[in-house]
Amino acid sequence: MTHWAEEVARELLKIGERHVISTGISPSGTFHVGHLREILTGDAIYRAVVKLGGDARFIFLVDDADPLRKVPAGVDESFKEYIGVPIWQVPSPDGSSKSWSEYHLEPFLDVLNDLGASPEVIRTSRIYKSGEFKDIILTVLRNRERLMRILGDVTGRRLPEDWYPFMPQCTSCKRIDSTRVLSFEGEYVYYKCSACGHEGKVSVSSWAGKMPWRVEWPAKWRLFGVTCEPFGKDHAAAGGSYDSGSRIIREIFEREPPYPVPYEWFVLKGKGAMSSSKGVVVSAYDFVKANIPQVVRFLYVKYLPMTHVEFDPIWGSLNVYDEYKQYERVYFKLEEPTHGMKDVEYIYWLSQPDGEIPERPPIQLPYRHAVVLVQIAKDFDHFLEILRRQYSEEEINENVDYLRVIYQRAKSWVEKFAPENVKFKVLERVTRDVIGELDETQRQFLKSLVEIFESEEFTWSPQEIHSTIHNVAKKFGLSHRRAFGVIYMIFLGKPEGPRAGYFLYSLGRDFTIKRLKEVLEL
Ligand SMILES: [Zn+2]
Known part of the structure; x- marks a missing residue:
C-alpha cells in the first residue's frame, strides 16, 4: 500500500x-x-x-x-x-x-x-x-465581462450588471463590503459606498481593497x-x-x-460539524496542548483526507494515544501488526514533528496512566519519582524530554477536557469528617488489606492490588461499590476515582499502608 x-x-x-x-x-x-x-x-x-x-x-x-x-x-x-x-x-x-x-x-x-x-x-x-x-487586479478588471460569464456558468447565478471583480475599501467608513465600483482608469478604481454615501477613488498599486x-x-x-x-x-x-x-x-x-x-x-463527536461561527468549538490550541504533538499529527495523517473523522476530545485523546503507541511498537518490531494496520512506517514517520524517527522506541507509558499520575504528582520531579517504581532509571533518563511533554500535555488534558469524575486530588491528611464512621466490616476489610500489603510475599503491582481488594471485599461480604468506595474516600475524599490498582500502586506502598493505618486509628 x-x-x-x-x-x-x-x-x-x-x-x-x-x-x-x-x-x-x-x-x-x-x-x-x-x-x-x-x-x-x-x-x-x-x-x-x-x-x-x-x-x-x-x-x-x-x-x-x-x-x-x-x-x-x-x-x-x-x-x-x-x-x-x-x-x-x-x-x-x-x-x-x-x-x-x-x-x-x-x-x-x-x-x-x-x-x-x-x-x-x-x-x-x-x-x-x-x-x-497590481497586475493581476488590472487583468481581472479588464476581464470583468468574461469573469461574469464564467461565474454565471459555473454557479448558475447571474451576477448583477454592475458587478466588478474588486471590492474597494471605502476611505471614509473603512468597509469593503458596501462599495460599488463605478469605473476604473489606469490603476485607479472609482467607487461609491452605500453604507456612508462616500464617493472616491483608490489606487490598486497598494492596499485599496480586495478581490x-x-x-x-x-x-x-x-x-x-x-x-x-x-x-x-x-x-x-x-x-x-x-x-x-x-x-x-x-x-x-x-x-x-x-x-x-x-x-x-473533522468533527467534534456528538456536536455536529465544527464551525467557528456556531460556537461549538474546541480550539486548535486547547486540543494540541492537551496531547503530545506526535499523536495530533498521527490523528490527521492516518486517515485519508476524504475520510470523515468524528473525534471525541475527551476519551478519544486517550484512545488515539494508545493507537499511536501501537504503531510505534509495530514500527520498532516490538509487536506484530494487527488486522487493518497499514502504511505503518510512513504514518509513523509523518507523525514525527521534526520528521526524525527516534533511534530507540520511546517509553510506553499509556496516556490514561499519565493523566492519573499528573494528578498525584506535586511537580515534574515527583512525576519522574513515581515512574521510577515502574520503569528503570536508564529508561527514565533516556526519555526525560519526552516525559516532560507528556507531563505538561496530560495536565492540560485534565484541566481542559477531563470530566469532573476523572479529576481528583489526593487528600493531604484524612479526618473523620471526611470518611465518616466506619462500621466493623469496613474496619476488618481495611485491617486485612494492611496485613496483606505489608507481608513480604505480596507483589506491589496494579493487578495484585486490584485482585486483593476484590478478594478481601468478597471475603467480608462487602459489595464492590462499598469496598472501592471506602478506599476512594480515604485517599480522595470522594466515593469514586481512577482504577484503584494502578492508583494505589502509583501512590506507593508505604504511603498506602500508612494512610490505611491512620484511618484505623481514627
Ligand atoms: Zn463608506
Whole structure:
C-alpha cells in the first residue's frame, strides 16, 4: 500500500519537479481542530514530495483581508461598528494583540510550531500592500465581462450588471463590503459606498481593497504558481469555488489549476460539524496542548483526507494515544501488526514533528496512566519519582524530554477536557469528617488489606492490588461499590476515582499502608 500523501506526491512529480503546496485560512475567529486538517494535509504532501526528491515550497496564506462578518458571542457588542472592515484593521477583541486577525492567528502559529509544521506564513493583506497583486487586479478588471460569464456558468447565478471583480475599501467608513465600483482608469478604481454615501477613488498599486473570494483564489494560484492545494469539500462541490477558479486560471491567466486535494470535515463527536461561527468549538490550541504533538499529527495523517473523522476530545485523546503507541511498537518490531494496520512506517514517520524517527522506541507509558499520575504528582520531579517504581532509571533518563511533554500535555488534558469524575486530588491528611464512621466490616476489610500489603510475599503491582481488594471485599461480604468506595474516600475524599490498582500502586506502598493505618486509628 502507498500512503495517500505519497500517492499525491507521485502524481505531482508526474506533472513536474517543482511544486508549491498552498493552504489558506481566514483568521476571522478561533482556529479549531478542523483547521489543523488544512495545514497538516498540506504538510504531509510537502514532506512526501521532498522525500521523493522533488523541490517543494509550502505556503500558508492567511486571509486577513476578509471583512468582519459578525461579532461572535462573548465579544463586546461595540465591535458591530467594524462589520465589513478587513480583519487586519479591526482591533483585537481584548486589546491584547495588534489586530483581530493577529489575535486569532498567534495561538495557531504557536500550535503549528509545536507540531513541526512550518509553512511560509503569508498574510493576504501584505500581498495587496506590496503591490504584487497590481497586475493581476488590472487583468481581472479588464476581464470583468468574461469573469461574469464564467461565474454565471459555473454557479448558475447571474451576477448583477454592475458587478466588478474588486471590492474597494471605502476611505471614509473603512468597509469593503458596501462599495460599488463605478469605473476604473489606469490603476485607479472609482467607487461609491452605500453604507456612508462616500464617493472616491483608490489606487490598486497598494492596499485599496480586495478581490472577491472566487476571483482571489485563482489570483493567488497565479501569483504563487500553486501546483497543489488541500481544501474543504465545500469548495470542491459542483459549481463550487474550485470549479470556477479552475476556469478563471485557465481562461484568464492561461495556467493550469493546482492539483486538488479536497478533504472531509473533522468533527467534534456528538456536536455536529465544527464551525467557528456556531460556537461549538474546541480550539486548535486547547486540543494540541492537551496531547503530545506526535499523536495530533498521527490523528490527521492516518486517515485519508476524504475520510470523515468524528473525534471525541475527551476519551478519544486517550484512545488515539494508545493507537499511536501501537504503531510505534509495530514500527520498532516490538509487536506484530494487527488486522487493518497499514502504511505503518510512513504514518509513523509523518507523525514525527521534526520528521526524525527516534533511534530507540520511546517509553510506553499509556496516556490514561499519565493523566492519573499528573494528578498525584506535586511537580515534574515527583512525576519522574513515581515512574521510577515502574520503569528503570536508564529508561527514565533516556526519555526525560519526552516525559516532560507528556507531563505538561496530560495536565492540560485534565484541566481542559477531563470530566469532573476523572479529576481528583489526593487528600493531604484524612479526618473523620471526611470518611465518616466506619462500621466493623469496613474496619476488618481495611485491617486485612494492611496485613496483606505489608507481608513480604505480596507483589506491589496494579493487578495484585486490584485482585486483593476484590478478594478481601468478597471475603467480608462487602459489595464492590462499598469496598472501592471506602478506599476512594480515604485517599480522595470522594466515593469514586481512577482504577484503584494502578492508583494505589502509583501512590506507593508505604504511603498506602500508612494512610490505611491512620484511618484505623481514627
Ligand atoms: Zn463608506
